[in-house]
Structure formats: C-alpha cells, structure tokens
Amino acid sequence: TIILGIETSCDETAASIVKNGTEIVSNVVASQIESHKRFGGVVPEIASRHHVEQITIVLEEALQEADMGWDQIDAITVTEGPGLVGALLVGVNAAKALAFAKQKPLVGVHHIAGHIYANRLEKEFTFPLLALIVSGGHTELVLMKEHGSYELIGETRDDAAGEAYDKVARMLDLPYPGGPHIDRLAAIGEETIAFPRAWLEDGSYDFSFSGLKSAVINKIHNAKQRGETLKPEDIAASFQASVVDVLTTKTLRAAKEFNVKQVIVAGGVAANKGLRAGLQAKFSETDIPLLIPPLKLCTDNAAMIAAAGTIAYEQGRRSGLDLNANPSLLLK
Numbered sequence: 252t253i254i255l256g257i258e259t260s261c262d263e264t265a266a267s268i269v270k271n272g273t274e275i276v277s278n279v280v281a282s283q284i285e286s287h288k289r290f291g292g293v294v295p296e297i298a299s300r301h302h303v304e305q306i307t308i309v310l311e312e313a314l315q316e317a318d319m320g321w322d323q324i325d326a327i328t329v330t331e332g333p334g335l336v337g338a339l340l341v342g343v344n345a346a347k348a349l350a351f352a353k354q355k356p357l358v359g360v361h362h363i364a365g366h367i368y369a370n371r372l373e374k375e376f377t378f379p380l381l382a383l384i385v386s387g388g389h390t391e392l393v394l395m396k397e398h399g400s401y402e403l404i405g406e407t408r409d410d411a412a413g414e415a416y417d418k419v420a421r422m423l424d425l426p427y428p429g430g431p432h433i434d435r436l437a438a439i440g441e442e443t444i445a446f447p448r449a450w451l452e453d454g455s456y457d458f459s460f461s462g463l464k465s466a467v468i469n470k471i472h473n474a475k476q477r478g479e480t481l482k483p484e485d486i487a488a489s490f491q492a493s494v495v496d497v498l499t500t501k502t503l504r505a506a507k508e509f510n511v512k513q514v515i516v517a518g519g520v521a522a523n524k525g526l527r528a529g530l531q532a533k534f535s536e537t538d539i540p541l542l543i544p545p546l547k548l549c550t551d552n553a554a555m556i557a558a559a560g561t562i563a564y565e566q567g568r569r570s571g572l573d574l575n576a577n578p579s580l581l582l583k
C-alpha cells in the first residue's frame with residue numbers, strides 16, 4: 252500500500268508518502284517556527300494562513316520527491332485532530348478536495364496515533380507495547396495490545412511535558428520553542444537545585460508538571476530578589492533531572508506491570524537528549540526493548556500520519572467527505 256499523509260495540526264505544514272506503513276518514500280515539512288518566534292508561541296491565525304500558503308506546494312513536493320503520480324496513491328490520510336481548529340481545517344479540506352477529485356479513499360488520523368506510529372518507520376511493533384507520549388500538548392502512557400488499539404493508562408493532570416519545557420525556557424529568556432534550548436543548557440549544567448518530583452498517589456501513572464514549573468519560577472524570582480545569581484544551565488539541568496526522573500521511573504514501572512514486549516517513545520520531547528539517555532539507562536537493565544525514533548520523526552511530520560493512516564486504511568476504516576476537524580479528538 253502506498254499512502255499519502257497530510258499534517259497541519261499546529262505549526263508545520265507537512266505531506267509525505269509512505270509504503271506499507273514502514274518505508275518513507277518522501278517526507279516534506281514546511282516549518283513556521285520563524286514566524287511565531289517573535290510572539291513566543293504559536294499564533295493560531297498566523298498558523299492557518301501559513302498552512303493555506305504552503306499546503307499545495309508541500310503536496311506537490313511530496314509527490315515529486317517520491318517520483319510518483321496520483322494513480323500510484325492508494326489512499327489519502329490526514330490529521331483530523333487534536334490541534335488548532337483553523338490549522339487542522341486546512342489539511343482536512345485539502346485532503347477532502349483531493350479525495351474527491353482523484354477518487355481516492357479518505358482516512359482521518361489522530362495526531363497522537365501518528366506520533367506513536369513514527370516508531371514503526373524504524374522498526375516493526377511487538378505487542379503488547381507501551382508508548383510514552385511526550386509532546387507539546389500531551390504527556391501520556393498508552394498500552395497497545397494490537398495495531399490501532401490504544402488504552403490510556405496515565406496522563407498529565409495539568410501541563411504537558413513540552414509545555415513545561417517551553418514555559419521554563421521563557422522564564423530563562425530563551426527563544427521559542429524552548430525545549431531544545433533547555434536540553435542544550437542542561438547538558439552543560441549540573442543538578443544543583445533539588446526540584447520536586449510529582450509522583451502523585453501510589454501506583455498512579457498520571458503526571459503533573461505545573462508544580463515543578465512553579466518551583467522553577469519561584470526559585471528564579473527568589474534568587475533575583477536576594478541578588479543571587481543562578482546559572483541558567485544549572486536551572487535547566489535541575490529542571491530536566493526532575494522531568495526525566497518521573498517520566499523514566501513511571502514508564503519502567505508500567506512496562507513491568509503490563510508485561511510489555513516493547514517500549515516506544517513519541518512526540519517532540521522524545522528528541523530530548525536527557526530523556527533518551529535516561530530511558531536507555533533504565534531499560535538497558537531489563538530485557539524490554541526500547542525504541543526511540545530519530546529526531547526528525549519525533550516532532551510533527553506527515554510520514555507519521557501516513558504510517559498510522561496505513562493501519563487504519565488496512566483495518567478498513569474510512570472517512571466520508573463530511574470529515575471535519577476535531578480539536579479535542581480522543582485517541583481510541
């Protein structure tokens with residue numbers, strides 16, 4: 252099967268062609284980061300406008316790079332949610348127009364299913380598997396017993412991990428998106444500050460990052476008031492140590508409890524060097540294989556949507572031309 256994927260849920264306009272759900276034939280991503288930087292975050296209205304400008308170009312490039320024509324495409328898959336509604340609508344409408352004009356099956360895909368399936372572009376899944384999802388809007392542990400089936404076993408009760416990274420980065424006057432900057436600073440800093448770890452109740456697989464974020468903000472304010480200087484790299488290292496400690500500990504505990512055969516990591520924060528190293532260290536002491544996608548497939552792209560879309564397509568799922576963007580779509 253040759254599947255076209257389209258992704259416009261946030262600030263990247265992306266199109267990709269994937270073969271058999273495992274092999275990238277082309278993967279085009281037009282990032283808008285430069286346009287949103289001066290606002291310190293994604294401005295929804297600007298995002299929608301950029302998607303409108305980019306979508307046709309990105310689609311043409313995806314076909315060109317693959318050296319393929321429409322007759323070779325079996326289905327069109329597109330992120331239907333969650334995300335920014337105005338941004339999602341651009342991809343959904345492009346997909347619907349193409350499905351109608353080229354007479355192709357249409358399949359709506361959940362953005363997080365996409366992040367999960369980015370891993371299958373690296374290696375085949377073995378079930379049951381546990382997915383740690385750490386992105387700009389989500390922090391979740393999902394148990395998968397088979398393709399296309401998702402059981403939520405824990406999630407954040409407040410901020411997502413990526414959101415916490417971006418907010419702490421803003422406090423340190425680092426540019427948007429702040430995650431990669433904190434990551435870079437953390438590598439040269441030391442854990443000199445003991446920030447709290449939000450373990451929550453015994454046995455809980457939920458997460459919470461707002462307390463940690465407040466602790467970091469308070470620490471910075473108090474130091475300023477007392478005229479003390481804290482090294483930004485030490486703040487970054489101490490913050491990251493808390494995030495990585497909680498994420499890796501809960502993931503390992505869940506992997507053991509649910510007896511999984513594979514652990515996969517997904518979402519933008521999966522690009523974090525501290526998290527990657529922390530997970531590798533913990534899982535190297537077990538016989539549970541750990542899979543982390545290459546950096547390029549961690550952040551938003553359309554290859555992951557085509558990969559998740561391939562499974563949905565093969566399982567017979569179809570969307571009608573009444574497909575709509577759903578900003579709060581649930582993963583199920």
Ligand code: ATP
Pocket residue numbers: 260261333334362366385386387388389412413414416417428429430431434518519520521522523524549550551
């Ligand atoms: P969602 O997928 O939940 O809808 P999103 O698509 O905006 O949200 P992603 O594109 O998956 O999120 O990831 C973006 C997030 O990843 C940002 O918060 C960014 O700061 C964070 N991020 C990217 N690289 C790193 C890194 N090296 N360390 C920490 N965070 C990172």
Ligand code: MG
Pocket residue numbers: 261262263550551
């Ligand atoms: Mg993004």
Ligand code: FE
Pocket residue numbers: 362366386387518519550551
């Ligand atoms: Fe994402």
